[in-house]
Amino acid sequence: MTSLLADLLTRPLVDPGRTAVTIDGDSLTRAELVAAASGFARSLPGGSGPIAIQADRSLRTVVAVVGCIAAGVPFVPIAPDAGVAEREHVLTDSGATHFAGDSAPPTLTALPVDLVGAVSTADPVPRPSDSETAAILYTSGTTGVPKGVLISRSAIASGVEALAEAWQWTAADTVAHGLPLFHAHGLILGVLGSLHIGSPFAHTGSPTPANYASAGATVFFGVPTIWNRIADDPESARALRDARLLISGSAPLSVRTFERIRALTGHALIERYGMTETLIALSTRADGERRPGWVGVPLSGYTTRLRTETGDVVPADGESVGRLEVQGPSLFDGYLGLPTATEESWTEDGWFITGDLAVVDEQGFHRIVGRESVDLIKSGGYRIGAGEVEECLRNVTGVGEAVVVGVPDEDLGQRIVAFVIVDDPGGEVAPTSHFGDQLIAHVADELSWHKRPREIRFVEEFPRTPLGKVQKKVLLDDITSAH
Incomplete structure (x- = not known):
């Protein structure tokens, strides 16, 4: 394993004029990124604690993150749309001493992030120990208040290099995605992963099918919501045929979307x-x-x-x-x-x-x-995985999305309830009790009788996290609080 960003920060740059990162059409070369990040690192006051970074979709976010890595100071990405309570919790819990970004809270010292750094011939910023914490990332808080996850420099480097081996990811690739830059998927894997491997990274801006189609990358990261939308836009999907890899994560991908993308792009x-x-x-x-x-x-x-x-x-x-x-x-x-x-x-x-x-x-x-916590359903003495039932429902014509939860039941222990979003542009399927009965029968026939939902609830949308994961606990709480 090589040290995190060693080739970028601590060794003579290969091809310094090559683009390192592009966001919303603005770019920094490798040399420009190193200069700006090194300048930010050297601007940090001695004894700085964790640096909170307003992790919006900008080059300043990348410069601040790389600068913290260069200085050996943990960074704490803050979602730009975080609510007051969430933001306050993360800033307080993390022990952040400074804030990089707009609208710094009065309790923290604001740090400017300059995109134009001087290329210095001075000694490079000393390389910190690989065992030190690189990032404090906060969980989504679905099981309580968000927890700060301590991720070391070596964990990031090891994880990226293992992915590079599995995906044959090299500096010859260009990686693109339209994901937020305050989560592990978009920031750690997409941005830092690309910089560590040496492949240029491009943020698509809004993750629309058209923006993905015009990115000109070889490797695309996306969540199922993005791939669903691309599958609904055949022209944009076919523009991805020249890519090398299309990658999906952060939430379950339906078999139907997998097959639609394969048919349109030629990529599994x-x-x-x-x-x-x-x-x-x-x-x-x-x-x-x-x-x-x-x-x-x-x-x-x-x-x-x-x-x-x-x-x-x-x-x-x-x-x-x-x-x-x-x-x-x-x-x-x-x-x-x-x-x-x-x-x-x-x-x-x-x-x-x-x-x-x-x-x-x-x-x-x-x-x-x-x-x-929410997907192991114990009903009538059986152990049932919610995901299996959800996938069975999603394969029915007219079902756009399906979410299954186990609701407390005096007789069964838990009864299976399915929330379904109908997606039928042709208008042949309607969210009626008759269609609900058909879905229940379908699961009973395809899986088994004890895995069938006891109730189908039709909804227009699901509560979701910023990365598109359905918040099942919210759905479950809504049901239980109504009784």
């Missing part, structure tokens, strides 16, 4: 699995099988196992559901200031408990079926 999407605490641990490979609905095999250096709630081994039969546990070099160092939560997230023998449910087959291919 790369699906992968990760979370803030692990970065990416599983992926299909550029040179391997790409099975719709499955997130592939462990990256080089990673291992996984599936266990039941009582610790029993789950067989690798492609059917049995178990709790996914992971070991690997990109795992986080703990939750900031939360020793109990950190301890509870690891098994006694050193495996990180992801909280996700999965199945694995004899070839080591994994399929994620949901979160243990």
Whole structure:
């Protein structure tokens, strides 16, 4: 493993005039980025604590992040649309001492970010230890207040290099996406991953199909919402035929979208699995099988196992559901200031408990079926993965999206309730009780009787996180509070 951004920050630049990053049409070359980031690093006051960065879609965000890495000071990305309470929690909990961006809070010292740095012949900024914290990323807060996840420099470098091996990602690639720059997907993988590998990075701006089509990249990152929209725009989709890889993550991708993208672009999407605490641990490979609905095999250096709630081994039969546990070099160092939560997230023998449910087959291919907290449904004595039922529903003509939850039930323990968004431009399907009965019967026929939803609720939209993940806990709370 090489040190994080070593080729960019601590070694003579190869091809310094090559574009390093482009955002909304504005670019910095490698030399310009190094000069600006080094200037920012040298501007940091001695003894600075974590630096909060307003992580909007701008070159200033990238310069500030790279500058913090150069200086060995942890950065804390702040969502530009964060609410008052969330912003205050992150700033206070992280212990940030300075703020890079507009509208710095009165409690923190504002730091200017200059995009025009002087190319210095002085000694480079000293290289920090790889074991030091590079980033404090906050979870989405779906199970309580957001927690600060401590990610080391070595975790980022190891994770990116494992992906480079799986995806055959090299400096010859150009990576593009339209994702936010305050999450691991868009910032750590997209921006820092590209800079570490040496491939130019381009942000598409708004993640529209037309913007993806005109990006001219070889590797595209996206979430299922983006790929759904691209599949609905055949002209833009066909413009991606010249790409090398199309990659989907952060939420489950439907088999239907996978097949539509393949038909339009000629590419089978790369699906992968990760979370803030692990970065990416599983992926299909550029040179391997790409099975719709499955997130592939462990990256080089990673291992996984599936266990039941009582610790029993789950067989690798492609059917049995178990709790996914992971070991690997990109795992986080703990939750900031939360020793109990950190301890509870690891098994006694050193495996990180992801909280996700999965199945694995004899070839080591994994399929994620949901979160243990909301997606393991225990109904009538059966253990049912919500993801399996959701995928079955999504394959029905007229169903745009489907979300399944387990609602407390005196008789069954939990009953399966499905929320469905109807998507039928032809107008042949309507959100009626008759269509709901058809969906229930379909699941009973395709899967089994005990996996059928007991109720279908038609909705127009789902509550979501900024990356498009459905907030099931909100849906579940709405149901339970109404009774």
